Amino acid sequence: xxxxxxxxxxxxxxxxxxxxxxxxxxxxxxxxxxxxxxxxxxxxxxxxxxxxxxxxxxxxxxxxxxxxxxxxxxxxxxxxxxxxxxxxxxxxxxxxxxxxxxxxxxxxxxxxxxxxxxxxxxxxxxxxxxxxxxxxxxxxxxxxxxxxxxxxxxxxxxxxxxxxxxxxxxxxxxxxxxxxxxxxxxxxxxxxxxxxxxxxxxxxxxxxxxxxxxxxxxxxxxxxxxxxxxxxxxxxxxxxxxxxxxxxxxxxxxxxxxxxxxxxxxxxxxxxxxxxxxxxxxxxxxxxxxxxxxxxxxxxxxxxxxxxxxxxxxxxxxxxxxxxxxxxxxxxxxxxxxxxxxxxxxxxxxxxxxxxxxxxxxxxxxxxxxxxxxxxxxxxxxxxxxxxxxxxxxxxxxxxxxxxxxxxxxxxxxxxxxxxxxxxxxxxxxxxxxx
Amino acid sequence: xxxxxxxxxxxxxxxxxxxxxxxxxxxxxxxxxxxxxxxxxxxxxxxxxxxxxxxxxxxxxxxxxxxxxxxxxxxxxxxxxxxxxxxxxxxxxxxxxxxxxxxxxxxxxxxxxxxxxxxxxxxxxxxxxxxxxxxxxxxxxxxxxxxxxxxxxxxxxxxxxxxxxxxxxxxxxxxxxxxxxxxxxxxxxxxxxxxxxxxxxxxxxxxxxxxxxxxxxxxxxxxxxxxxxxxxxxxxxxxxxxxxxxxxxxxxxxxxxxxxxxxxxxxxxxxxxxxxxxxxxxxxxxxxxxxxxxxxxxxxxxxxxxxxxxxxxxxxxxxxxxxxxxxxxxxxxxxxxxxxxxxxxxxxxxxxxxxxxxxxxxxxxxxxxxxxxxxxxxxxxxxxxxxxxxxxxxxxxxxxxxxxxxxxxx
Numbered sequence: 001x002x003x004x005x006x007x008x009x010x011x012x013x014x015x016x017x018x019x020x021x022x023x024x025x026x027x028x029x030x031x032x033x034x035x036x037x038x039x040x041x042x043x044x045x046x047x048x049x050x051x052x053x054x055x056x057x058x059x060x061x062x063x064x065x066x067x068x069x070x071x072x073x074x075x076x077x078x079x080x081x082x083x084x085x086x087x088x089x090x091x092x093x094x095x096x097x098x099x100x101x102x103x104x105x106x107x108x109x110x111x112x113x114x115x116x117x118x119x120x121x122x123x124x125x126x127x128x129x130x131x132x133x134x135x136x137x138x139x140x141x142x143x144x145x146x147x148x149x150x151x152x153x154x155x156x157x158x159x160x161x162x163x164x165x166x167x168x169x170x171x172x173x174x175x176x177x178x179x180x181x182x183x184x185x186x187x188x189x190x191x192x193x194x195x196x197x198x199x200x201x202x203x204x205x206x207x208x209x210x211x212x213x214x215x216x217x218x219x220x221x222x223x224x225x226x227x228x229x230x231x232x233x234x235x236x237x238x239x240x241x242x243x244x245x246x247x248x249x250x251x252x253x254x255x256x257x258x259x260x261x262x263x264x265x266x267x268x269x270x271x272x273x274x275x276x277x278x279x280x281x282x283x284x285x286x287x288x289x290x291x292x293x294x295x296x297x298x299x300x301x302x303x304x305x306x307x308x309x310x311x312x313x314x315x316x317x318x319x320x321x322x323x324x325x326x327x328x329x330x331x332x333x334x335x336x337x338x339x340x341x342x343x344x345x346x347x348x349x350x351x352x353x354x355x356x357x358x359x360x361x362x363x364x365x366x367x368x369x370x371x372x373x374x375x376x377x378x379x380x381x382x383x384x385x386x387x388x389x390x391x392x393x394x395x396x397x398x399x400x401x402x403x404x405x406x407x408x409x410x411x412x413x414x415x416x417x418x419x420x421x422x423x424x425x426x427x428x429x430x431x432x433x434x435x
Numbered sequence: 436x437x438x439x440x441x442x443x444x445x446x447x448x449x450x451x452x453x454x455x456x457x458x459x460x461x462x463x464x465x466x467x468x469x470x471x472x473x474x475x476x477x478x479x480x481x482x483x484x485x486x487x488x489x490x491x492x493x494x495x496x497x498x499x500x501x502x503x504x505x506x507x508x509x510x511x512x513x514x515x516x517x518x519x520x521x522x523x524x525x526x527x528x529x530x531x532x533x534x535x536x537x538x539x540x541x542x543x544x545x546x547x548x549x550x551x552x553x554x555x556x557x558x559x560x561x562x563x564x565x566x567x568x569x570x571x572x573x574x575x576x577x578x579x580x581x582x583x584x585x586x587x588x589x590x591x592x593x594x595x596x597x598x599x600x601x602x603x604x605x606x607x608x609x610x611x612x613x614x615x616x617x618x619x620x621x622x623x624x625x626x627x628x629x630x631x632x633x634x635x636x637x638x639x640x641x642x643x644x645x646x647x648x649x650x651x652x653x654x655x656x657x658x659x660x661x662x663x664x665x666x667x668x669x670x671x672x673x674x675x676x677x678x679x680x681x682x683x684x685x686x687x688x689x690x691x692x693x694x695x696x697x698x699x700x701x702x703x704x705x706x707x708x709x710x711x712x713x714x715x716x717x718x719x720x721x722x723x724x725x726x727x728x729x730x731x732x733x734x735x736x737x738x739x740x741x742x743x744x745x746x747x748x749x750x751x752x753x754x755x756x757x758x759x760x761x762x763x764x765x766x767x768x769x770x771x772x773x774x775x776x777x778x779x780x781x782x783x784x785x786x787x788x789x790x791x792x793x794x795x796x797x798x799x800x801x802x803x804x805x806x807x808x809x810x811x812x813x814x815x816x817x818x819x820x821x822x823x824x825x826x827x828x829x830x831x832x833x834x835x836x837x838x839x840x841x842x843x844x845x
Contacts, residue, residue, distance in 0.1 A: 019741055019744075019745075022737050022738075022741050025734075025737075026734050026737075026738070029730050029734060030734075033726075033727060033730065037723075067549050067550055068550050106497050106498075106499050106667075106698075106699055108499060115699075116499070116698075116699050117699055117701075118497055118699055118701055178499055178500060178667075179499045179500025179501065179502075180500075223666075224665060224666050235591055236591065237587060237589055237590040237591050237592060238588075238589050238590075239588070239589050241589070241591075242589050304716075305800075305801045306716060306719075306720050308801075309472070309720075309797070309801060310720070310723055310724070313465055313468075313469060313724065313727055314727060316461055316464070316465050317465065317727055317730065317731055319461060320458050320461045320462060320465075320731060320734060320735065321734055323454050323457050323458045323461075323738075324454075324458060324734055324735070324737075324738035324741075326454055327451060327454040327455060327458075327738060327741075327742050328738065328741050328742065328745075330450065330451065330454070331451070331741070331742055331745035331746075331749075332745070334745075334749070335745065335748065335749065382723075382726075383719075383723075386715070386718070386719035386722060386723065387715065387716065387719050388712075388715060418450070422450075
């Protein structure tokens with residue numbers, strides 16, 4: 001029966017090709033537009049590390065100007081001072097922890113064929129690799145002892161390794177960064193989190209680092225942060241004064257295995273701030289924060305207002321398309337009242353007619369969905385062209401493909417529901433009489 | 436024209452009326468608000484940066500190691516660059532308007548002030564800075580060569596002279612002449628004397644401190660007579676003679692590369708390209724919303740065409756009867772036009788409410804400004820026109836129904 005109704009639906013649609021095309025086009029455009037924007041919204045906002053996003057917490061302390069808060073909404077600074085980050089690292093109260101910052105260094109390849117270039121890197125601790133779990137191709141993280149010894153060790157990204165060593169196993173070899181030699185302990189495999197959630201301060205969609213070196217080594221060499229830096233009181237000049245200052249420029253993450261440990265860490269932060277208040281720092285009310293990955297992404301508005309407005313407006317657009325389709329289906333089914341009356345008179349039950357017409361709407365939805373999917377592909381391609389940094393968030397993923405088709409069919413069935421119901425209520429006798 | 440029969444026909448197909456009305460209402464709300472967003476984006480994109488954008492470009496140099504003498508390299512580079520034919524002006528510059536990274540501070544007017552008066556971007560330049568940016572001095576004087584110093588790494592000291600933008604002068608001193616007045620960056624330190632005012636120089640951040648803030652803040656910048664490098668990294672802003680930028684970019688890249696092998700020459704970028712990158716998101720937003728508007732208007736218009744065609748088909752007999760009873764073709768056309776006008780008007784009435792509701796929602800969630808009054812009337816007129824144009828075709832077809840139809844039974 002289903003295939004028979006499908007065939008009937010197909011025929012009925014063929015009878016008014018322009019009208020059918022209009023309905024399919026409306027659904028396709030609505031679905032294509034909204035799926036394009038929803039895909040970007042979904043991929044930008046989705047959890048980048050679902051298996052442990054609730055175990056990783058970003059540390060915020062409010063060391064800011066007592067006269068003027070860091071942010072109008074009362075949030076504490078989004079980064080830490082060197083003093084505080086070092087105190088927290090030395091205390092080591094969490095299961096894992098890392099302070100870190102963005103650096104940039106000239107890479108001086110041994111191979112004379114490769115020209116020296118500046119690479120973006122990250123100064124961090126050994127725990128970084130266990131916390132954020134980048135996959136290793138060769139070797140692994142440096143040992144924790146290297147953090148204490150200011151080790152001249154480096155972990156390279158696969159791209160850097162490709163550039164310098166042609167992708168070969170380079171463990172134990174050396175790489176020269178800003179006139180210092182570092183021994184390679186690890187090479188990462190391709191690692192491109194869609195959103196660079198571990199450093200949202202310096203570009204949530206920026207490319208991953210080319211290399212990682214111990215934090216202690218970088219600060220020993222007075223490597224400037226190439227990321228965001230904010231100060232509120234004027235310190236003395238020079239690097240040492242900078243490290244002692246209230247300038248915030250470091251990100252810090254902690255990993256705790258259980259909620260109990262997280263609570264312990266929270267009270268540890270409280271007591272740390274209380275201690276510091278005795279020393280005359282932290283003049284503002286205590287405002288410590290430990291947000292997990294997803295909370296931190298929301299707090300930092302990883303999904304931009306533009307992307308949200310686009311998806312909301314395109315959903316409104318989809319609504320218009322659906323209203324359109326309802327209107328057209330209604331008009332169409334009403335016109336068929338003669339045929340419906342005849343079928344009723346010949347013994348078709350309301351239920352059967354209902355099924356038949358709903359299937360007809362479904363066919364419209366399915367075709368709209370398939371074309372909508374193609375339009376989504378085109379839409380995402382346009383988004384990638386327009387936003388140079390959206391390459392990883394404007395791609396179709398399977399759940400979204402299925403969602404597109406489902407959305408189209410559900411939308412068209414919803415659109416067909418009222419017209420179908422109206423069509424089925426036709427009194428056969430009345431229709432037959434006018435024939 | 437008798438309206439009553441049209442109204443009673445319309446009331447008999449309430450559902451269609453509601454469907455078309457809602458469509459028109461949503462269309463008005465989306466189109467007005469989307470157009471308003473687009474116009475704001477165009478407004479930001481049209482702001483002057485204060486630079487001679489067509490003829491300027493940036494380039495940076497990063498040396499290796501602890502022994503790299505950045506001060507003498509900078510001096511050598513500047514002398515070499517200034518000697519090149521086709522160069523109009525060169526200044527050392529780590530950041531420029533629209534480059535999206537830079538240095539900001541807050542300015543106070545007196546040493547005992549608790550909270551500062553205005554935020555500002557800082558550009559570190561030498562005596563050729565104004566020329567290289569291409570901004571115009573509207574009061575006071577430029578820096579003298581002897582006033583230019585080198586900023587020590589991680590220094591927190593400030594020079595004693597500065598040049599500020601007109602917007603900043605206005606904020607700090609109102610209409611009074613800013614030249615000769617003083618500002619503080621560090622209220623514990625010495626005051627800084629304002630020696631000149633330039634007409635424009637935008638902040639490095641294309642949207643200023645935040646999108647929601649006062650748009651004039653985008654032009655709060657000051658110039659400091661200091662050469663600043665960032666570790667071993669230094670940057671230059673080069674302004675060419677008109678039309679010679681591209682040729683000069685190539686020469687500069689080779690010359691800088693040849694002059695010192697112990698460094699990397701990077702970030703060779705025209706200011707035109709820097710502007711395109713800075714406003715990429717605004718352009719994208721404007722284009723995407725523009726696309727949605729076009730699609731929306733098309734769908735709404737096609738929907739009206741479709742519905743009207745059906746009604747024409749449904750009412751063939753009625754139309755024939757009217758024709759037989761003496762209605763002219765024009766009467767039939769105007770019947771459908773009036774019907775559409777009534778439907779559209781009902782939809783638009785709801786649409787006006789929806790438009791302001793959407794605007795209010797954008798205001799509370801996304802710091803959008805209030806919709807200027809003229810969007811709604813213009814939108815209403817446009818949708819009336821769209822409706823009339825859409826229904827014209829089916830109405831004309833209806834007018835061609837021969838009166839003889841009335842006499843046929845089917």
